[in-house]
Amino acid sequence: MATVPRPGAHVCGIDAAMDVIGGKWKVLILWALGERPHCRFGELRRLVPGITEKVLAAHLRELEADGIVHREAHQEVPPRVEYALTEAGRHLNAALAPLGVWGRDHVLNR
Amino acid sequence: MATVPRPGAHVCGIDAAMDVIGGKWKVLILWALGERPHCRFGELRRLVPGITEKVLAAHLRELEADGIVHREAHQEVPPRVEYALTEAGRHLNAALAPLGVWGRDHVLNR
DNA sequence: CTGGATCCAAAAAGATACTG
DNA sequence: CAGTATCTTTTTGGATCCAG
Numbered sequence: 001m002a003t004v005p006r007p008g009a010h011v012c013g014i015d016a017a018m019d020v021i022g023g024k025w026k027v028l029i030l031w032a033l034g035e036r037p038h039c040r041f042g043e044l045r046r047l048v049p050g051i052t053e054k055v056l057a058a059h060l061r062e063l064e065a066d067g068i069v070h071r072e073a074h075q076e077v078p079p080r081v082e083y084a085l086t087e088a089g090r091h092l093n094a095a096l097a098p099l100g101v102w103g104r105d106h107v108l109n110r
Numbered sequence: 111m112a113t114v115p116r117p118g119a120h121v122c123g124i125d126a127a128m129d130v131i132g133g134k135w136k137v138l139i140l141w142a143l144g145e146r147p148h149c150r151f152g153e154l155r156r157l158v159p160g161i162t163e164k165v166l167a168a169h170l171r172e173l174e175a176d177g178i179v180h181r182e183a184h185q186e187v188p189p190r191v192e193y194a195l196t197e198a199g200r201h202l203n204a205a206l207a208p209l210g211v212w213g214r215d216h217v218l219n220r
Numbered sequence: 221c222t223g224g225a226t227c228c229a230a231a232a233a234g235a236t237a238c239t240g
Numbered sequence: 241c242a243g244t245a246t247c248t249t250t251t252t253g254g255a256t257c258c259a260g
Contacts, residue, residue: 010213010217010218011138012138012141012210012213012214013209013210013211013212013213013214013215013217013218014137014141014206014209014210014213015137015138015213016213016214016217016218017209017210017212017213017216017217018131018137018209018213019217020213020217021128022132023252023253024252024253025253027124027125027128028121028122028125031122031124040221040222041221041222041223042221042222052253052254052255052256053222053223053224054223054224054225054253054254054255054256055252055253055254056223057222057223057224058252058253066217067216073222077221077260078221078222079221079222079223079260080221080222081221081222081223088216091212091215091216092212092216094208095208095209095211095212096124096209097208098204098205098207098208099123099124099127099205099206099209100122100123100124100127101123101205102123102127102201102202102205103120103122103123103124103125103126103127103128103130104122104123104126105123105201106127106177106198106201106202107120107123107126107127107129107130107176108120108123108126133232133233134232134233135233150241150242151241151242151243152241152242162233162234162235162236163242163243163244164233164234164235164243164244164245165232165233165234166243167242167243167244168232168233183242187240187241188241188242189240189241189242189243190241190242191241191242191243221260222259222260223258223259223260224257224258224259224260225256225257225258225259226255226256226257226258227254227255227256227257228253228254228255228256229252229253229254229255230251230252230253230254231250231251231252231253232249232250232251232252233248233249233250233251234247234248234249234250235246235247235248235249236245236246236247236248237244237245237246237247238243238244238245238246239242239243239244239245240241240242240243240244
């Protein structure tokens with residue numbers, strides 16, 4: 001195998017995971033969906049203050065493509081779309097917990 | 111309190127940690143330093159294939175500022191500088207482990 | 221209400237050359 | 241050896257307007 005096998009390849013599980021949660025707001029979206037499952041788009045926008053519609057939509061599409069969130073569009077007017085964590089998304093949230101503890105202990109409360 | 115208290119503030123430990131490990135190569139640097147403590151600059155560059163000197167130096171300075179790595183310059187010719195994880199850095203690596211497992215299980219081997 | 225489309229600014233990273 | 245200095249390129253996110 002080459003030192004850099006192919007562009008975009010991951011050398012270990014950690015940087016593979018980092019690609020999935022690398023967006024500026026993604027962990028906040030995951031956290032929000034963990035706290036409140038089956039969130040609507042506008043609800044998420046309120047739960048993640050400061051994010052724009054465009055970026056929220058983009059991140060949700062990426063998370064969906066990565067199998068982290070499930071998107072369900074109900075055929076109604078006005079439109080209603082609900083987002084929820086998949087099984088993989090819940091596992092990811094659990095794997096993120098120790099990192100949250102570390103951040104609180106070593107970065108926050110200074 | 112405002113919805114976004116002040117620019118750059120963190121709302122939870124996870125995104126605080128994400129700021130620390132957010133660089134493209136940082137987790138690989140941490141992993142290398144975990145495997146091989148007391149690494150020299152050129153050694154690290156070889157252990158993280160593809161990274162440029164500029165980016166490696168910049169990331170090391172940021173990690174040092176965040177208290178993750180310790181830099182020790184020996185006054186010799188030719189120059190010798192050694193990098194090592196701090197206690198916080200070792201704890202961070204440990205907190206990253208579950209994320210690595212998740213990445214292997216859900217992103218790699220497809 | 222849920223976004224898509226467009227344009228723009230800022231940040232991050234890469235290439236290359238050079239120095240104590 | 242261990243970086244710094246520049247310059248360019250790429251990526252990311254923000255602002256705004258518009259549509260089904």
